[in-house]
Amino acid sequence: MFFIIKFWKEISNIISFLANICVLVITVYTLYLTAFCRKLRFITIGFSMTQFFGESMSISIANKSLHAISITEIFIMKKKDGQFYRITIKKFEDPLIINPWQISNIKMDAYTYILEESGERFDHSDIHMNSVIGINTGTENMVWLKPYKKAPRMQAERAYKKRDYKEFVVIRKSYGDKTLSESVKYVISLKNTDINGNMSWETIFAIPLEKSILLNKTICGYNAINYSGKTSCGKLKKIICKQFGIDSDAIFIEKI
Missing domain, CATH: 2.70.50 (Coagulation Factor XIII; Chain A, domain 1)
Structure with missing residues (x-):
């Protein structure tokens, strides 16, 4: 019986020692992760x-x-x-x-x-x-x-x-604070007036395609303009005036 008790004491001491080692390792590793690690x-x-x-x-x-x-x-x-x-x-x-x-x-x-x-x-x-x-x-x-x-x-x-x-x-x-795709060729500025008579300008970017001009915002509910052939600022302005009934003084177009 004495030897059994002594044996279990030795086992307990070993387990306690290993547990302390584990706690030390965890503590050191936690300190490393907390203070020094740049992982x-x-x-x-x-x-x-x-x-x-x-x-x-x-x-x-x-x-x-x-x-x-x-x-x-x-x-x-x-x-x-x-x-x-x-x-x-x-x-x-x-x-x-x-x-x-x-x-x-x-x-x-x-x-x-x-x-x-x-x-x-x-x-x-x-x-x-x-x-x-x-x-x-x-x-x-x-x-x-x-x-x-x-x-x-x-x-x-x-x-x-x-x-x-x-x-x-x-x-x-770039145009203003916007970075544009290479395919964007025109900037359309439309003058808007609210019910109080306050005027503002809306900026719309345009991409000429084979049979249409794609817009990033709608004009009168449309996000594309039907058109084929070579495009210029003057032609694009006339098309918008004709298709949407917008006064020419309310449109400014520039090529970028």
């Missing part, structure tokens, strides 16, 4: 386009630490033909704060198209391939994320540190 996880890269207001890319990332992480800049380093090219997704005047275990979708400002060094349009279909995501957290240590397992992270990091990279040119065709 961000890549979720996905998205691409979107609209008929009138350009294209955009977005990157979704998750904060896997137990403290908030600030981001001042996020960009893509893409390797093509042995050369790295940088595409800036977003720079923040005030840091973006991603809270613990939060997923954040960071969207690039709309653009018309991206131009490669060769003068060709950038193809979004292979944006993941040979690409690495760089994240500036406002500290000396950058965070690098791989969209897939074999992404050239070390090469991208080395090229960034040595500034051995070029930048794709982001083209933005």
